[in-house]
Amino acid sequence: MTATTPGALTGIRIVDFSRVLAGPYATMLLSDFGAAVTRLERPNVGDDTRGWGPPWHEGESTYFLALNRNKTSIGFDLTSEADRAMAHEMIAEADVVVENFRPGTMERYGFGYEQLAAENPGLVYCSVSGFGSDGGAHLPGYDLIAQATGGLMSITGHPETGPAKVGVAMVDAITGLHAAMGIQTALIHRLRTGEGQRVEVNLLSSVLASLTNQVSGHIITGNVPGLMGNAHPSVAPYQPLNTADRPLAVAAANDRQFAALCRSLGLPELIDDPRFDTNANRVINCTELVESLETVLRTDTADHWFAVLGDADVPAGPINDIGQAIEFADSLGLSPVVEPSDEPAGTGVAQIRNPIRLSKTPPTYRTNPPKLPTR
Known part of the structure; x- marks a missing residue:
């Protein structure tokens, strides 16, 4: 178009x-x-x-x-x-x-x-x-x-x-x-x-x-969530984890992804550990879980682990600055x-770019923003 x-x-x-x-x-x-x-x-x-x-x-x-x-x-x-x-x-x-x-x-x-x-x-x-x-x-x-x-x-x-x-x-x-x-x-x-x-x-x-799930949790149960840093109130691990150079965001949101994460890091023993064998237990014991994961993650770079976890189908990504984020999107063909x-x-x-893609009538970029109007 x-x-x-x-x-x-x-x-x-x-x-x-x-x-x-x-x-x-x-x-x-x-x-x-x-x-x-x-x-x-x-x-x-x-x-x-x-x-x-x-x-x-x-x-x-x-x-x-x-x-x-x-x-x-x-x-x-x-x-x-x-x-x-x-x-x-x-x-x-x-x-x-x-x-x-x-x-x-x-x-x-x-x-x-x-x-x-x-x-x-x-x-x-x-x-x-x-x-x-x-x-x-x-x-x-x-x-x-x-x-x-x-x-x-x-x-x-x-x-x-x-x-x-x-x-x-x-x-x-x-x-x-x-x-x-x-x-x-x-x-x-x-x-x-x-x-x-x-x-x-x-x-x-x-x-x-x-606020979606956070406000729903309050309305339905009366729970008042507080500051959790980069952690998730209901899923673990679902937060940035430290590597050898910069943090890597990891979102192992179900048991299959968690098991794949553990195998990728050479930590298969964590899969059936009673502290981590269900998502609820992983949330409760999140501090101990993060310590175990970071022990291995700190041995190499975020980009290295991004590739390793990507191959294992574990959702993860390095914390990019804005320039890196644009380069990443460009590398994926998103222009x-x-x-x-x-x-x-x-x-x-x-x-x-406008994030909405339409197959018949996509967005167009026609003119620069207007100059300041004067009398």
């Missing part, structure tokens, strides 16, 4: 009021599949992330560049009557509006869902907030605060050093995924009925949903880095 071939969302027009990560990430994913996204940014200032650096690329924030390919951007001042009139004209012909102002702000300026739906009944209107539009409407939505208040930090980190945040704004990214899914679901409903609707996502609900096809040679901004 070339950049000129219609994508699955070609013809869908999105007016994007959102800023920073969750909303722009959602609209970028949709733009990759052909949706026409127009960002409304403050003239001469733009999205907050335009100033978030280093690192920079030719004077532009790589943070902003990561989230805004395949879009156009125009200057927009919410307090300007002329700019509001312009935005209303755009929305009258749009399919989707995305916004992440604090709840109530859009209504105050005439851009609330009910106000816009009266003029465009088929409009899909997505609101992204930190803590919802009710009791948490006054709280600012930042990923760090959502990780803290949503329980993620309470299970991320080591008992010795305390809670830790994930090394990227993961809650924002997950919320962006939920927003994109909600928008597409609403568009399917509109295709069937002609009706638009409001889509609401928030950081707190998204982080709670992403993780892409450049826009419609930009002149040598001017394309390299980006990470």
Whole structure:
């Protein structure tokens, strides 16, 4: 598929009021599949992330560049009557509006869902907030605060050093995924009925949903999980283990994989050891198990054991830095880095590939992120 071939969302027009990560990430994913996204940014200032650096690329924030390919951007001042009139004209012909102002702000300026739906009944209107539009409407939505208040930090980190945040704004990214899914679901409903609707996502609900087994364990049993470092609360061994040079993540999640691991390390006696003969026992006696495994693993490198365990069909992988991770994906034929096809040679901004692969209408990478809009 070339950049000129219609994508699955070609013809869908999105007016994007959102800023920073969750909303722009959602609209970028949709733009990759052909949706026409127009960002409304403050003239001469733009999205907050335009100033978030280093690192920079030719004077532009790589943070902003990561989230805004395949879009156009125009200057927009919410307090300007002329700019509001312009935005209303755009929305009258749009399919989707995305916004992440604090709840109530859009209504105050005439851009609330009910106000816009009266003029465009088929409009899909997505609101992204930190803590919802009710009791948490006054709280600012930042990923760090959502990780803290949503329980993620309470299970991320080591008992010795305390809670830790994930090394990227993961809650924002997950919320962006939920927003994109909600928008597409609403568009399917509109295709069937002609009706638009409001889509609401928030950081707190998204982080709670992403806690999956941990939150399920609490809801059902009352158990409150705590810091376990890199260990798993219900599976062992399922964590990084030390080798001669760098840690190796090992995920022997069932008895067959555990037996293969033990044989690969020359430790067959551990298979029937009553401390380790079932997963439940391995979890209970995880400290002793790790000590036994690392005694052998420390005799050679992570890459060596990655190859050995791979041959034995034991899930494992060295802890790569980001550069190594990209090289690893490239070695597997995943071609993780892409450049826009419609930009002149040598001017394309390299980006990470959209992870969704479609056989008929794959994502395309057409244009660089837009330049800062001015008057």
